[in-house]
Amino acid sequence: MTEEQRAMLKRINDYAEEVMPDIDPQHTPISYQLEKLTPIMKQIGEEQDKSLSDIFIEYMDLASEAATEMEKKLQDSLKDIEDGEKK
16 A cells, blocks of 8 residues: 555545544445545545546555455464463
């Protein structure tokens, strides 16, 4: 993930926290979440001369990549803890 992509993901996530501070993403319909994120995605699309659907697809890809990175870090941390307990 490039710094530009990381910044875009952070910008959308920060916006999401502003407009949907108390939702549980796992239990909130994706259609509702996307409706709330449309303004920031449109703005980013205009700035980057990309369509809303292109921004949406890129956001979903980046969010998935970020989740995978976080899961890997968690697994590595758990392995370090387990290795420390074995010593």
